[in-house]
Amino acid sequence: MAAVIKAEKRKPDVKSKVAGRNGSIGWDFEYRLHVGGSSKICTRMYDFPLSTNRLSDFESNCRYLKTARGIRVGMSAVKA
Secondary structure, three states: OHHHHHHHOOOOOEEEEEEEOOEEEEEEEEEEEEOOOOOOEEEEEEEEEOOOOOOOEEEEOOOOOEOOOOOEOOOOOOOO
């Protein structure tokens, strides 16, 4: 969790517990970003189960983000 906060260079906009049948099962970190100075907002979600406290899932709708190899969210598998 600390590595994600360090990589994002700020605390999450929303930090919430994930509920299961027998109580809390993990944490969700949500970061909200303005796209190119406009009013459009995209989000990035990180999920951490309490059993490991390690990143288990990442979700984003930010089409402007890319990996070091140039892969973008929403790219076809062929292009990626």
